Amino acid sequence: MNVDKGFVEAEIPAGTDLKKEIERLKKEQDAVVLAHYYQKGEIQDVADYIGDSLALARIAATLPNKVIVLCGVHFMGETAKILCPDKVVIVPDVNAGCSLADSCPADEFARFVADHPGHTVISYVNTSAAVKALTDIVVTSGNARKIVESLPKDEKIIFGPDRNLGNYINAETGRQMVLWNGACHVHELFSPVKIAELKKEHPQAKVLVHPECPAPVRILADKIGSTAVLLKYATESDAQEFIVATESGILHQMQKDCPQKTFIPAPPDDSTCACNDCAFMKLNTMEKLYNSLRFLAPQIEVDADIAERARRPIERMLQLS
Ligand code: 13P
Numbered sequence: 429m430n431v432d433k434g435f436v437e438a439e440i441p442a443g444t445d446l447k448k449e450i451e452r453l454k455k456e457q458d459a460v461v462l463a464h465y466y467q468k469g470e471i472q473d474v475a476d477y478i479g480d481s482l483a484l485a486r487i488a489a490t491l492p493n494k495v496i497v498l499c500g501v502h503f504m505g506e507t508a509k510i511l512c513p514d515k516v517v518i519v520p521d522v523n524a525g526c527s528l529a530d531s532c533p534a535d536e537f538a539r540f541v542a543d544h545p546g547h548t549v550i551s552y553v554n555t556s557a558a559v560k561a562l563t564d565i566v567v568t569s570g571n572a573r574k575i576v577e578s579l580p581k582d583e584k585i586i587f588g589p590d591r592n593l594g595n596y597i598n599a600e601t602g603r604q605m606v607l608w609n610g611a612c613h614v615h616e617l618f619s620p621v622k623i624a625e626l627k628k629e630h631p632q633a634k635v636l637v638h639p640e641c642p643a644p645v646r647i648l649a650d651k652i653g654s655t656a657v658l659l660k661y662a663t664e665s666d667a668q669e670f671i672v673a674t675e676s677g678i679l680h681q682m683q684k685d686c687p688q689k690t691f692i693p694a695p696p697d698d699s700t701c702a703c704n705d706c707a708f709m710k711l712n713t714m715e716k717l718y719n720s721l722r723f724l725a726p727q728i729e730v731d732a733d734i735a736e737r738a739r740r741p742i743e744r745m746l747q748l749s
Pocket residue numbers: 479480481482554568569570612640653654655656
């Protein structure tokens with residue numbers, strides 16, 4: 429067994445029924461599998477819980493199991509580990525990073541915070557533990573607006589790292605939060621022109637948009653929200669067609685919950701790329717999940733001092749949302 433590459437490399441005997449074996453190992457290891465909506469469909473199908481980043485953090489904090497396997501990206505594993513320091517927390521491939529989190533290095537963010545004395549620091553959950561440790565309140569796309577609105581109107585706020593989510597919250601709440609200039613490479617690349625053309629071909633379709641998309645895409649939306657909010661809207665809506673401007677993994681759950689409805693992925697600017705796939709999310713595979721359960725690796729560890737400082741703003745989020 430070798431984890432040098434950030435996932436377990438171990439031979440899997442030919443003919444192994446991965447689904448059955450994953451179920452067996454979950455019981456044997458007292459493990460629970462959490463999956464984000466952007467995971468590959470087959471991983472979502474073996475997960476015990478599927479959710480947006482808020483739901484995954486909430487669920488992780490309450491689980492009785494010894495082992496949490498978080499099929500998502502690295503910061504989600506870190507959040508689970510910070511909330512559950514005594515548990516074994518695994519991300520099947522720890523190379524699963526996040527371009528948005530990477531757009532906000534902790535040392536640069538520390539300077540940004542120091543340059544804005546007297547500001548409350550709000551950070552999106554898509555950040556490293558080191559950035560969370562510099563933060564007063566963590567938010568997700570599912571609760572950002574509610575948490576910002578819970579603060580006094582005249583409170584000075586820094587919001588990082590997603591400028592699109594920050595702009596959206598500013599527009600919705602009338603605040604003037606100071607924004608860090610970061611973005612997600614997946615959500616930046618949807619083409620408003622192509623979405624508008626698609627809407628002409630499907631005039632009855634509702635346009636669902638994640639708030640990490642820039643304003644020219646958000647303006648076309650019938651519904652803006654976190655992955656869980658968009659899924660709920662699609663399930664409850666009378667509409668039969670939806671154009672979905674967020675990572676493609678969410679379509680698996682939408683199609684599963686509403687088999688009679690049609691979900692069309694919003695096109696990116698460059699139609700030759702698979703830009704609406706998050707390459708980081710897709711690094712987790714059934715094989716890596718199986719091996720991670722076999723060998724309980726690779727485990728997420730967070731420096732004790734950073735974890736201590738990062739826990740407070742995460743817990744504050746859970747209290748406020
Ligand atoms: P959610 O908060 O909607 O789960 O989104 C997380 C994310 O990484 C979006 O790109």
